[in-house]
Amino acid sequence: MLYPCGAGLGPASWQKGMLMAPVDLNPDHLVTDEASLRSLFPATHALAVQKCLNHLDVHAKAFIARSPFVCIGTQMPDGAADVSPRGDPCGFVTVWDDSTLIIPDRPGNNRLDTLANIIANPSVGLLFMVPGFDDTLRVNGTAQITRDPDILARLSVNDRAPRVAIVVRVAEVFLHCAKAFRRSGQWNPDLRQNRADMPSLVHMILDQTSGAPKDPEALRKLDHDLEQDYRSSMY
Numbered sequence: 001m002l003y004p005c006g007a008g009l010g011p012a013s014w015q016k017g018m019l020m021a022p023v024d025l026n027p028d029h030l031v032t033d034e035a036s037l038r039s040l041f042p043a044t045h046a047l048a049v050q051k052c053l054n055h056l057d058v059h060a061k062a063f064i065a066r067s068p069f070v071c072i073g074t075q076m077p078d079g080a081a082d083v084s085p086r087g088d089p090c091g092f093v094t095v096w097d098d099s100t101l102i103i104p105d106r107p108g109n110n111r112l113d114t115l116a117n118i119i120a121n122p123s124v125g126l127l128f129m130v131p132g133f134d135d136t137l138r139v140n141g142t143a144q145i146t147r148d149p150d151i152l153a154r155l156s157v158n159d160r161a162p163r164v165a166i167v168v169r170v171a172e173v174f175l176h177c178a179k180a181f182r183r184s185g186q187w188n189p190d191l192r193q194n195r196a197d198m199p200s201l202v203h204m205i206l207d208q209t210s211g212a213p214k215d216p217e218a219l220r221k222l223d224h225d226l227e228q229d230y231r232s233s234m235y
Helices: 016-020 034-039 046-050 058-066 113-120 149-154 179-184 201-208 216-233
Strands: 069-075 081-087 094-097 100-104 123-129 136-146 165-176
Touching: 058 094, 058 136, 058 165, 069 113, 081 113, 113 136, 113 165, 123 165, 149 165, 201 216
Parallel strands: none
Antiparallel strands: 069 081, 069 123, 094 100, 100 165, 123 136, 136 165
8 A cells, every 4th residue: 555645644644643753762662783773674585695795786787877866875984874865867876886986066056065074974875876776776885075176177167177076995795675765656657746735945044044025936046056056067
């Protein structure tokens, strides 16, 4: 059974009043060590172990060449986790060789979370997605940041080179099964939601910070300005 997004809180549904109460976890039911965790599940399927590679094979390379979107997981200096999306036309992540990937850093909001985290802790996890594919590709490794002009020139779009690029040394590569995407119906057109059902990005961020203007025309102007910024500063 599929639960329509935005129409409730999923299969458990939970009462609104219950959601407002703090979660009080019984320590007797906490799972705090790996042995206890694994005792709750069947043994790992042999193929799930065997599928892990330490290099990019022909299938991984083909998957990356088709992917216009990757999420990069990093860690902050204090150990807190972070994940950031990266997107561009298909194949924007360069397969330099069997153990090296290069990801251009396109213009963003200049928080530089991912880049600063890599300097503090080079361990990264990548999740590649392909529109229409329910399976994904996971790559784990270590990363460095380069401003080598020869490398950056190869990553140019519309004659604009990125300021830096992320170079990932591959340690582990494996294809991930389709269950998450099948459950979510991610690519199912019947499950696409209407963006107008929620406030615009500008409206929500202003609500969270200084407060959104009450004048609808002022909000429309801010939304228009954001769209103009997208068009002029993508690269």
